Amino acid sequence: MENDTLRGFIYLIVTTIVTVAIALITAISLMHRQEVVDEEAVNQRILPVAQVSIAAASGGTGVERTGEQLYQATCTACHSTGAAGAPKLGDNTAWAPRLKLGLSGLLKSAILGKNAMPPKGGSDATETELAHAIVYMANKSGGSLKEPAAK
Ligand code: HEC
Structure with missing residues (x-):
């Protein structure tokens, strides 16, 4: 009987640890995916600025002169x-x-x-x-x- 209680207790702890671990791993991977998406969104947003500075670096007014x-x-x-x-x-x-x-x-x-x-x-x-x-x-x-x- 004593043993059963102990076994039940250990079982509970192990299950808890496994559940928490799975939850953590899921949370971390979700956060990571969010970061990747954000990075793409940021790239999209700064694209016009990047293009303008490239145009400026290569000279010219943007409209080709004769x-x-x-x-x-x-x-x-x-x-x-x-x-x-x-x-x-x-x-x-x-x-x-x-x-x-x-x-x-x-x-x-x-x-x-x-x-x-x-x-x-x-x-x-x-x-x-x-x-x-x-x-x-x-x-x-x-x-x-x-x-x-x-x-
Ligand atoms: C500040 C005065 C000045 C301005 C402005 C200027 N040049 Fe010149 N350019 C010169 C001088 C001086 C020479 C002669 C260089 C030498 O052979 O010693 C020359 C020579 C040249 C030559 C002959 C190069 C060679 O290898 O013989 C070309 C081509 C030329 N210029 C194109 C241009 C163009 C295109 C512009 C306008 C975007 C321009 N230049 C504006 C002063 C100027």
Whole structure:
């Protein structure tokens, strides 16, 4: 009889422990699943911000400018006057040796800057916009560069 009581007691304890353990494991895994869902929701919410900062990092206004527009906005400051030794728009002689670099060579100079010319001519242009501006300038200065293929 004594033994039966003891056995009953132990049985009760073991059952309680197992039940609590199962409840805990269930609770923890539910909490974990909630976290995963939250993470996805947060990613969705910050996506627009992330995209905007990527756009800002790669330069540009978001609306692509034509070569002429970028030229008028920025490049003209030096390239219409010849300031700081810039090859002037329409000065075929000044452009002739540079045209030999081809669009890719000229684009490289424009992106990195060259001597008195600051990188990107000091603008926030994208590489595509720069390429269009170079084609615009070069082709008004004796060149016959092709517009870069649309990306
Ligand atoms: C602050 C003045 C300045 C501005 C603004 C400027 N440039 Fe220039 N650019 C120069 C000068 C100076 C040179 C000549 C560099 C040299 O060969 O020493 C030059 C040269 C170049 C060349 C020839 C590079 C080569 O390798 O021969 C290209 C292409 C060019 N600029 C594109 C641009 C474009 C596109 C813009 C506008 C987005 C621009 N530049 C704005 C000053 C400027």
